[in-house]
Amino acid sequence: MISLNPKEPGRDGQLKVKLQTGIYGNPRRASLKWWSSNPTINMLNVYYGKRYDQVGFTIAGNGYFTKGYKDGEKENRGRLSGRFFYNPNKAKKLKLGVAFNSQFEDVGRFIIWESDSLGYTPLGGSPQTNPNSSITIENSIRLSVDPYLKYLGKDNTKHELKGRYYLVSIGSPISLDGAISVFSASKAEMYYGDYQFSKKWNKRHSIISGVTSSANRINSVGLYGNHNSVNVAGYAQYDLKTERFDATVGMRLEYFRQDTQKPDSQFDLWSTKNDIPIYPVFRTALHYALAPNTHLRTSFGQGIRFPAVGERFVSAQTGGVRIFSNPGLTPEKGWAAEVGAKQVFKVGEWKSFLDISGFMNQYQNMIEFTFGSYVPEGTVISIDPESPTYFENYIGFQAQNAGQTRITGLELSFNSQGKIKQVDVQSLIGYTYLNPVSLNTDAEYLNTFSDTISGLLKYRFRHLVKLDVQGTYKNFYLGYSLRYNSYMHNIDKVFEAEIGGVEILPGLLEYRAKNKGGSLIMDVRMGCHFKEKYGINILVNNFLNAEYSSRPGDIQPPRQFLVQLQYGI
Numbered sequence: 001m002i003s004l005n006p007k008e009p010g011r012d013g014q015l016k017v018k019l020q021t022g023i024y025g026n027p028r029r030a031s032l033k034w035w036s037s038n039p040t041i042n043m044l045n046v047y048y049g050k051r052y053d054q055v056g057f058t059i060a061g062n063g064y065f066t067k068g069y070k071d072g073e074k075e076n077r078g079r080l081s082g083r084f085f086y087n088p089n090k091a092k093k094l095k096l097g098v099a100f101n102s103q104f105e106d107v108g109r110f111i112i113w114e115s116d117s118l119g120y121t122p123l124g125g126s127p128q129t130n131p132n133s134s135i136t137i138e139n140s141i142r143l144s145v146d147p148y149l150k151y152l153g154k155d156n157t158k159h160e161l162k163g164r165y166y167l168v169s170i171g172s173p174i175s176l177d178g179a180i181s182v183f184s185a186s187k188a189e190m191y192y193g194d195y196q197f198s199k200k201w202n203k204r205h206s207i208i209s210g211v212t213s214s215a216n217r218i219n220s221v222g223l224y225g226n227h228n229s230v231n232v233a234g235y236a237q238y239d240l241k242t243e244r245f246d247a248t249v250g251m252r253l254e255y256f257r258q259d260t261q262k263p264d265s266q267f268d269l270w271s272t273k274n275d276i277p278i279y280p281v282f283r284t285a286l287h288y289a290l291a292p293n294t295h296l297r298t299s300f301g302q303g304i305r306f307p308a309v310g311e312r313f314v315s316a317q318t319g320g321v322r323i324f325s326n327p328g329l330t331p332e333k334g335w336a337a338e339v340g341a342k343q344v345f346k347v348g349e350w351k352s353f354l355d356i357s358g359f360m361n362q363y364q365n366m367i368e369f370t371f372g373s374y375v376p377e378g379t380v381i382s383i384d385p386e387s388p389t390y391f392e393n394y395i396g397f398q399a400q401n402a403g404q405t406r407i408t409g410l411e412l413s414f415n416s417q418g419k420i421k422q423v424d425v426q427s428l429i430g431y432t433y434l435n436p437v438s439l440n441t442d443a444e445y446l447n448t449f450s451d452t453i454s455g456l457l458k459y460r461f462r463h464l465v466k467l468d469v470q471g472t473y474k475n476f477y478l479g480y481s482l483r484y485n486s487y488m489h490n491i492d493k494v495f496e497a498e499i500g501g502v503e504i505l506p507g508l509l510e511y512r513a514k515n516k517g518g519s520l521i522m523d524v525r526m527g528c529h530f531k532e533k534y535g536i537n538i539l540v541n542n543f544l545n546a547e548y549s550s551r552p553g554d555i556q557p558p559r560q561f562l563v564q565l566q567y568g569i
Helices: 309-315 390-392 508-514
Strands: 014-024 040-051 053-064 075-088 093-107 136-152 156-169 184-202 203-221 227-241 245-258 277-293 294-305 317-318 321-324 332-345 350-364 365-375 395-401 403-419 425-436 463-473 477-483 519-530 534-541 549-551 560-567
Touching: 227 309, 390 395
Parallel strands: 321 395
Antiparallel strands: 014 040, 014 560, 040 053, 053 075, 075 093, 093 136, 136 156, 156 184, 184 203, 203 227, 227 245, 245 277, 277 294, 294 332, 317 321, 332 350, 350 403, 365 395, 403 425, 425 463, 463 477, 477 519, 519 534, 534 560
16 A cells, blocks of 8 residues: 655745746648647646644645647636645644645537548537537536544554545536536535554554545536435555565455445345345455565455446536436446566666566456447337437437456566766666457447457557656756557447448548557657756657547647746756
8 A cells, every 4th residue: 555645845945836838839731720820838836835843834826728739629727725734742743734725627628520631620610610519618616625634653553534525516607697607517525534543563564444435415407417425445454574575465345325226335245145235355465575686476456446427327418429327337346466577687887677567357347438329218219210310319428337358468667777978867668568358248239349350348559658768967858758559449330330321420430541550659858957946848749740549539639849947846
């Protein structure tokens, strides 16, 4: 278990400022360019923190503004966050505080393109000239308040109490009465609490145990409806650490109920068909140092994921795409196993390590959004299934249980750092091979695959590669990164076909046929630090201006130029 704690400010106070400005270059294909002046990106971060005798605080503000490289996909947001903590002089082992984060967003949601030649224009045309554009404008507020208390007890014990109130409210920018409304679409609230006890003894043994609970409430007139959920869990973990051998064993007991339905955490104890409302999951991990620089590891863990409100109950049309509810969705269950080895190499001033692992993940009732025809139960259809009216009302996405799936793979990484004369060099090379396949033999489900030969799950890549190299000379640095993913063989079949004479994604079949080589993206960066507190960075993302997409109908950004000025590094 990894615990990340924020760095506390010093008594002298610390001010940090980062100013960033940038611009998108023109795409390779002139037909994608919809602008007369290139879109820009501007950002400002300001942070200040200071500690006194018993108290301390941090406060940070962020502003981010861009009209986006896609027509109508603006993103304007402002964020204010901070933390206050208190260490009483008379109780040195006690620490308490509260953190907060608040954000306002004004964004345009781009879902699918107008066509392959107008890939940066949303379905329905530009929102600047066409009121029927599929761009969805949203305003939202996100607010979290996190109180916490930590106490170091006797005999290497520690008690931690954490809480959270989290609010997410989304709406359209203009309500019916013409006023700004961030509550018109949905308002979701979460109340969370966690108590954790930990103890260490003999420098070898440690335990962590606790109980956590959350209550969620969402109110949405037309998008989700009104729903409540409760999740309570107890957990415990034991760790053993010796000179060469480490072991971890843990378990978690989950209870989850949504509205007044039967709890999703039902578990058939000993396969007796006598369900209990608590679902147990277990995990274990082993590590053995075969030699000082050679390490072996293995792990196994179970998991359960309960359907989100958006997966079960969303009923909406956004960005030109209709989404249907599925109240009968069941939890996704599975397990993951890994075996790996790490070898450290030292040659002179160079230090590197090679890490290789094989893994297998298996899921039951895996949840995925599937495109198809969805007619509400009991509805009598009197219109032609090939008609545009049928398409508008009954064709779209629905979250479904895709049955049993298995993902096997291999991961390889090589990290090194050292010196070439006076230049410090750091590098990272990573490769991942995935074989994500469906074990569902249902003909109706398989008929939604665009690729019925490979058997790969939809929207997955088989090969992923990443490379990063950076050289630093005194206060100057130069870096280069590369990332590659192979061709996405399998998508929803309907995206490459027509329904009622209408192409769902115009030009996608031809576009995919022309772009079967995968995606290769390269970035470069350079900069310098001076007078200890000042810095300047220049970044060129996608510097070869490659055209690539992460999913059908969604072409990613062209070349991007960024300049960052920093103070208080």
